[in-house]
Amino acid sequence: MRTAVLVEPTEFQLQDRERPEPGPDDVLVAIRDVGICGSDIHYYEHGRIGDYVVDEPLVLGHESAGEVVETGENVTGITPGNRVTLEPGVPCRRCPHCKRGDYHLCEDVVFMATPPHDGSFVEYVTWPADFAYELPETVSSIEGALCEPLSVGIHACRRGDVGAGDTVLVTGGGPIGLMIVEAARAAGATNVIVTDVVPGKLGFARERGVDLAVNVTETDLEAAINEYTDGLGADVVIEASGAPPSIRSTLDVVRRGGTVVLVGLASEATVPIDVLELIDNEIDVHGSFRYKNTYDVAIDLLTDGAVDVEGIVDFQLPLDAIDDAFQRAIDPDVVKGMITIGK
Numbered sequence: 001m002r003t004a005v006l007v008e009p010t011e012f013q014l015q016d017r018e019r020p021e022p023g024p025d026d027v028l029v030a031i032r033d034v035g036i037c038g039s040d041i042h043y044y045e046h047g048r049i050g051d052y053v054v055d056e057p058l059v060l061g062h063e064s065a066g067e068v069v070e071t072g073e074n075v076t077g078i079t080p081g082n083r084v085t086l087e088p089g090v091p092c093r094r095c096p097h098c099k100r101g102d103y104h105l106c107e108d109v110v111f112m113a114t115p116p117h118d119g120s121f122v123e124y125v126t127w128p129a130d131f132a133y134e135l136p137e138t139v140s141s142i143e144g145a146l147c148e149p150l151s152v153g154i155h156a157c158r159r160g161d162v163g164a165g166d167t168v169l170v171t172g173g174g175p176i177g178l179m180i181v182e183a184a185r186a187a188g189a190t191n192v193i194v195t196d197v198v199p200g201k202l203g204f205a206r207e208r209g210v211d212l213a214v215n216v217t218e219t220d221l222e223a224a225i226n227e228y229t230d231g232l233g234a235d236v237v238i239e240a241s242g243a244p245p246s247i248r249s250t251l252d253v254v255r256r257g258g259t260v261v262l263v264g265l266a267s268e269a270t271v272p273i274d275v276l277e278l279i280d281n282e283i284d285v286h287g288s289f290r291y292k293n294t295y296d297v298a299i300d301l302l303t304d305g306a307v308d309v310e311g312i313v314d315f316q317l318p319l320d321a322i323d324d325a326f327q328r329a330i331d332p333d334v335v336k337g338m339i340t341i342g343k
């Protein structure tokens, strides 16, 4: 089967690998669509993300959907021919985190495209059947693949307890920021504001109907939010850029008693914050890591037409053109590239 392998930073090799056999609890999936995530681009360009180092050839890709072609003997409920989306992180199911329901915090998780585990830029993947979710006819394979970043958005909104009537500020208008916007609206937020530093990203966020888009290189964010909220501040601020100045600014723009959710992975390990400001204003600060129990919700939201994920896709290219696809995806104006396999 054709497999795109990152053999060195910025170098993919298309290899022919043996098709895997599903285990008794697995499904064998013919992969159709895979999104290119920011983490894939980071591994492609730099060969590492923090402590995760690509020191062996690695298959990237973890936002994937496809069609079941075979099932293991214990699998019920999914049959060949079903279209599915794959939740890319499979936990150990036995550790204290898994047992208390926080399976996304499992330290032994097998997460696609995170060294040393291969991902889904490949024709076939075997995956535990309970981490494969059937897609209804009305949900496309691309939408299925994008259940992954949408899940990041849903989880972040849950962490921020986003609810009806909230004013939500999302800092960073990349794919994750835009998925947070979708999830926040679906949760009932009535005012959604996005910041960025790239004019094209802000223009795109405006086209997608955000209530306010702020270029923080030109506009004082605190003043803009004060004006927009009559001096109150945003109910929930969800940081999705990872830029230290943006992380620092969250406490200046959240209302007293509000919530800050940190999603963006800071490019610096230490970002100073004013602890007294945090205490005096009784601000809740939450980290948000990946997601748990979001795939069914993501599919329901897509089925109901409550979110738009396909609209963030800039281009689709076949697996053979993966080099071109990554070169295009690096452009800061590009939001989401997709690889199409097996069509």
Ligand SMILES: NC(=O)C1=CN([C@@H]2O[C@H](COP(=O)(O)OP(=O)(O)OC[C@H]3O[C@@H](n4cnc5c(N)ncnc54)[C@H](O)[C@@H]3O)[C@@H](O)[C@H]2O)C=CC1
Binding pocket: 037, 038, 039, 152, 171, 172, 173, 174, 175, 176, 177, 195, 196, 197, 198, 201, 216, 240, 241, 242, 243, 245, 246, 262, 263, 264, 265, 266, 288, 289, 290, 291
């Ligand atoms: N916590 C988690 O579970 C996850 C975290 N992430 C992280 O979330 C962040 C966003 O992911 P993507 O959207 O894929 O990344 P991205 O790099 O495509 O988007 C980030 C956006 O932030 C903008 N930006 C840069 N500096 C800014 C500033 N000072 N103020 C406002 N915007 C600024 C960029 O122009 C870009 O549009 C990344 O740090 C990524 O590593 C991604 C997935 C899961």
Ligand SMILES: CC(=O)[C@H](N)C(=O)O
Binding pocket: 037, 038, 039, 114, 265, 290
């Ligand atoms: C950090 C990422 O972008 C990636 N989606 C992951 O969850 O590891």
